Amino acid sequence: MKISWHHMRRVAEFVLDQDSIPSLFKACASLRNLRQGISIHASVVKKGYESYTSISNSIVSLYVKCNMLGSALGAFKCLTIKDSVSWNTVIHGLLDNGVSNVGLRYFVEGRCFGFQPNVSIFVLVLQACWKQEAYHQGMCIHGLILRGGYINNLPIQNSLLCMYARFHDVKYAEKLFEEMCEKDVISWSLLVSAYAQSGQAVSAMRLFKEMVSLGDSCILDGVMMVGVVQTYGLAADLRQARSIHCHVIRRGFMADVFVGNTLIDMYSKCTDIDSAHLSFDEILKKNVVTWNTMLTGLINNQQYSRALHLYTSMTSTTADMAVDEVTLVNLLRLSRSMEHLMWCRSIHSILIRKSIMSNLMASNTLLDGYAKCGRMDLSSKLFERMDEKNLVSWTTMVAGYTHCNMSRDAVTTFTHMLVSSQERPNTATILSLVEACSMSTTCLNQAKTAHNVALRNELSNDLEIGTALVDMYGKIGEVSTSRKIFDALTEKNVVSWTAMIGAYGTNGYAKEAVTLFHEMKSTANVKPNRVTMLSVLTACSHGRLVEDGLSCFRYMLEKQSLHPCEEHYSCMVDLLARAGDLESAMEVIQSTLINNCGASAWGAWLSASRRNYACDEMVEQVASQLINLEPLSSSSYVLARNALALANNGGVCKEEQNKLRLAMKESGVKTVHGYSLVHVE
Template sequence: MRVRWNSNWCSRLRELLFHGKSQDVLLYYRELNKTRVELMDHSVFPILFKACLNLSATHGHGNSIHASLVKQGFLAFTSVGNSMMDFYAKSGDLGSALVVFNCMDNKDSVSWNVIIHGHLLLLASPRGLCLFTQAWAAGFEPNISTFVLVIQACRNLAAFEAGRTIHASTIRAGYSSITSIHNSLLSFYAQFEMHLAHNLFDEMTERDVISWSVMIATYAQSEDESVLALEFFQRMIDFGEPPDGQSVVSVLKACTKLKAIRLGESIHGFVISRGMGYDLFVHNSLIDLYSKCNDIDSSLRVFGGIPEKNVVSWNSLLSGLVQNQMHPEALTLFDSMHKAGIESDEVTLVNLLQLCKFFLDPYQCKLIHSRILRQGFELNELVTNSLIDAYASCNLITYAWSQFNNMITRDAVTWSTMIAGFTHCGMPDEAIAVFREMSHTSERPNAVTMLNLLEACSLSADVKRSRWAHGIAIRGGLESNVVVGTAILDMYSKCGSIGSSRKVFDRIPYKNVVTWSAIIAAYGMIGLPNEALALFHEMKVCGLRPNQVTALSLLSACSHGGLVEEGVSLFEELIWDHEVELVIEHYSCLVDLLARAGKVDSAMNLIGKLGVGVKPGASAWGALLSACRNYENYEFGAIALPQVVELEASSSAGYLLASNMYASGCSWVDATKMRMLAKEGGVKVIAGYSLVYVNGKACRFLAGENHHRLSDELQFAIQQLHSSMKMDINFCGVASCNLVIGTSLFYSLSAN
């Protein structure tokens, strides 16, 4: 016998649900079913579905209630169908929600809202937009939250035209003054056309903190328009809108990009005055700002003031220490991070790999690799790219190559890193082979890839390859890029093709100081110092100030070209005009200039006049020792020798120079002693070598080598070349000769 439904039971269920006793709701309903109560009120089902949603294991209960209401014929009630759809959608079962929706005969606005919201909230944006279009055609009137979700869907799908149509629909629906809809439209337009977002912002009669934050955040992301983020932040304050943590984080990001540390300090003061010190995101942004503006002390103070630090806090300071080349301090910080129980993430591991690169520590690199495997980051592209880079920097190129081959997906950064790794390890052929393999994939080379390829071609010193790489840059539209163009002219100069370097230089539309420095260095390296000086004066006419590299290139050109007066005059000009902050390398180059010209006394006096704490480098003492050998000045040679040996203990150059100096003065005992010291110290004497390209492959000849696997004809041609060459080669310098033999390009590099 069935008992008829009592309205008091429904009230009891509502009361239990109101007090959060969802489990009791379902138990009470189950007990009523056992007493064979005949349900007469369909309003009980929305209560039951809400109770199911509040429980963790909901799907089984929901399916059971769904079956019960179907058997009792309550599916025809729209409110019941809407509750059922809401249950399935919020449980993540969009398929069942859609089945219920399609079975409903009487759909209302709630029905459409529930099914559209369900799809959009679960990121099923394409289907959600399609349902919204169907609803609109059926006369559905969306509410504010539906419009907000649909606009977000258009942004996620990059559906610009659909978004503009929705914008027009909001105006027709009378929602043109609703701030939440405008904020969604601001975010939408900011992704596509920032000027449209700006126009909409100016048209808004009411703005809240979200409106301002959207504009500030969007402008802060742009390298070229970060200053506008600062302007909007100032306007926000002037309008009396108190900024929140998000807007402060965005404006600090803009300050970081602009390196505007003074403004960042002002915002820091504003944060303190407004009592926003509780916001961890703001603190982390301040650490990042000070670190990237090279104020690591301020970063440390901010870090020390954070009561509850997270992994981002530690990583921000760790990155700052690495960027500011405070590598021992970075290791200490990581040790503290480990002791604090903070688990390292991918950013931490990347910074640790950067430390391995600096210390050139293969063992630590392998340890970090094992940590990467333990933490499951072996598929993280950022980590793996950094690992390849670290292995290559530590000269573990086989490990780097193994990691590269094990990667399932490779992006442009991966390919560029591997090319750079082979180049760093002196393997240009392998680097170029990797680039050729990349060209057969869908990944297109970017400017960084191109720079690494050009560096590999520079190392190989093959004009044919260099022209091939130049052609790739042209086809990729990268030749006009000032950085790539500068690398191309530098590549040609290292191949001895100064004419090609000058042509590339003339084609670069916007030249910077690096471009001018490169072409000046090219002319100086090829032995045309007067042309290098003329370019320097032309550069100054163009309104560009020289940097340290420019000055070093000019002094080097004067030194190798024998322009003593011009070099000394240039050095004095740089000092008096304060155009360049001179460093020890500039003084070393001037010492080299004087020593090469035989002015050993002047070179020695210059070394003696250097300021306290400024010590000449190995190149300066080496140049002086070479001059002492050439001009038989044994007194100064005896002073220079221990300095060279101390500064370059593992190099054979100092020992050989000293041995030759003593030998030229017939001091055979001392000459032999120098040779014995080098041998006892385990110093390897590196012989000079020559390169011959045969069928695109480099073959190396060591000095004194009489046999090689090359053909007899090529060996005969080389012998003929050597018999016809009459060159006075300085033993501490480098003599080069470029000659085309048939289809092969011969480079003679002789050093002793």
């Protein structure tokens, strides 16, 4: 019943007795009339009615409903006798208003005083447990529910399912689900979600099919369909994805924009971007999430030109729809992928105008965008101005410096992260650090530091980090350490084997590289790829193991999946030319197996001709071909000039050398001088 303000005042002034006061507070709470409620509270205190538990409970309830939690707690603490209504009111108010940590504390305290929670309190407390990541406390409350006889209550069972799903504890969620006598659509969707969040997409799909087989006893809704479609997207199985799309159409959910958005995301994750675009076109009333989902899918599938076209359509056809933070982050990702500095700066200005720079995702993406465009000076300025930094921010800076070949700055930034922040490095951070240390091929101390960081953070056995460490030590010449790390890896993939073979090859251990390659073929459960073969052929070339090199190359020709490419043929040219067989090397170059031989093959042949004194006509021909392929490379001119100087058994081809000098001058190519660097102690 609606009560007027003036009527309440008259009642408060003339009929203020202990029986009518709770009704007055209830009326104030219904009208959200805090001012009048405080006035009545003052009158209650004057008349000494505060000692009545029913009146104090109504005061607490008033302040809770008016979102005055501090006043509610103050009134609660003044209660001389607290009954179940008192505890229920204050705990419900705290949990319902999102103060989960305090609500859980009062729940535990109330239990010590014999408080008996009701169903709504149990539901809110279980929700607070997963919000606070209090797994042990949630298990204790599960036990309390069992002892109290509430376990067969459907809302409580669903709340328990939700808690276990949030904690990724599929085992307990499955057991609870099997014990439920009654299940609704929420129960089924929660277990499907539990499977999906734990990465068990196959189990989630199996459960969904079981639910559908029940027929009309379990009616699907839009929320359930969104969760199911997301699960099929995680599986990244295109056939299954099309199957669930048909189910969505049969059930009549295509008009639901949320389901449509999820279909776009599902097809994008299945790398079927055309089907994603068809789903996008079928949505009649698109919202900003629809456009952002399609934009994200195009960028994730490296369809950059189509993504740019979509954004142009978005801004031109939806004038009433403003772009949001997700749109701008996607545009930053697009400009980063295309290494377009002007776009990064333009979006940066939009972020400032819209006051979105406080968004960490946007700031971190902008940091990465500037780094990918080679402007670490802009990344550094932005990083220093950021009020809040997380692990992604620091990792982005370390990776950015590494990408721009600024290894010293990358190591320094990582050191500052350890000193000035509480962030603990993860796999991505350490991988960027190890890559930075790999670039300083003469600095063993930095490499050992990176290794120690991985050990302290218990990440040295991680496959990616272990492989990166093998590669790092190989690049700085510590082959024995590379082998120790390689042998210690509990799991090895093709990248790990290739890294170790490459470490042997680049350090002159050609026979060891070939032996390891044969060991990989015979004992490992992985098959060599093209990179592996390139590492083996390079090792054979440097070690002049002609027979082993030819054997490995024949192995490539026999395997259809290892069809040789330009780099492999270049290695074979280098192998034969180094061994003095220039004619066979030239036959490989002119072989019909390759349509267009690269500059590396011609350069390898020309370099070997200096040691084997090839005829001047052939040298002139190869030198001309090399210059045509790399007209702006100073090393090509130098190599051609030196080869011509030694052609024809030491005779000097001055005319050809003069032509090269003139061509080099006309092209504006300057000789880049090399240097060697050795660290002592």
